[in-house]
Amino acid sequence: MEKVFNYQRAKELMKEKNINQNDIVFFLSSEGIDYSLNGIKNWFRTDQQTRKVPEMPTIRALAKLFKVSIDELIIGSESENIIPVKQIPIVGSASCGIPDANALQETDIYTYTLAKDWNGEMYAVIANGDSMSPMIEDGDQVICDPTLDIMDGDLVHYQVDGESAIKIYKKDTKNKQHVFIPVNQDFEAKRFDIKMEIRMIKVTDIQRSVRNNRKARLRALGF
The missing domain is CATH 1.10.260.40 (lambda repressor-like DNA-binding domains)
Structure with missing residues (x-):
């Protein structure tokens, strides 16, 4: 049937x-x-x-x-x-601009991913800001998987000193730093000493928000 x-x-x-x-x-x-x-x-x-x-x-x-x-x-x-799809909890927001303090707040909303890609530790956050535009726009749902290893060039959701944000990761071995790089060149990269305690989770998927992408549509049209 x-x-x-x-x-x-x-x-x-x-x-x-x-x-x-x-x-x-x-x-x-x-x-x-x-x-x-x-x-x-x-x-x-x-x-x-x-x-x-x-x-x-x-x-x-x-x-x-x-x-x-x-x-x-x-x-x-x-x-x-x-x-087949599986539910993933949306646990809060994460900055794509100035890093948010206390961005992870428990809520009762969900997004979905393919069942074949799902595991019980995955979660999602709502992107907030323009530093990752056009790769990630304000309001997009960003899915993260704590079970995956992180390599240079990966998108990550990181938390350090009360900040929670989404950036591209690079390990600067020469200067012994973790570097978190924005896509939008109007923003600067964030650097932290490699000895600092930083929680980093790999981003595995970005689900576009039609409702929240007004600025992105205007930007694409040159306005």
């Missing part, structure tokens, strides 16, 4: 979490997904012939809104059109 959208479970979750169809329209818009109220009503038609099925990016967004696994919104067996 082909996997399909579990509209009945979606209705149950809407009731449990006091979410209506207008709320869904607003949330999807905030995620960069355009849906009319009539379009959403079509998901819940009792007539199977006229009932519509949302696309997978929309179902992923709904799972985020309802704070459930995407599996709760899908019924059926394996299908070539379905890519």
Whole structure:
């Protein structure tokens, strides 16, 4: 049987979490997904012939809104059109500008990665600032994996002396320093003595935020 959208479970979750169809329209818009109220009503038609099925990016967004696994919104067996995904907690923000103090704050929101790439130690942060533009833009979701080794040239999420930021890593053996390099040349590299205690986690994926990339779109057009 082909996997399909579990509209009945979606209705149950809407009731449990006091979410209506207008709320869904607003949330999807905030995620960069355009849906009319009539379009959403079509998901819940009792007539199977006229009932519509949302696309997978929309179902992923709904799972985020309802704070459930995407599996709760899908019924059926394996299908070539379905890519298995796993939840990753978004634990806070990390600077891509002036380093943030206390950037990691527990929240109850999630993003997703492919199941084949997932492990239980992965987490994500929301990028804040322009120092890594255009590689990472303000508002992007940055996925990090503490189980991976870090090499020169890797993107890392680092924490030191209360700072939390995302940069490109380089070990300066000659000067015995850890160097964290921005992409945007309007910002300077950060240097720390190699003996300092620094927590570094490798960045494995960047998920673009359509909603928050207004400045990037204007910059690409020369404004």
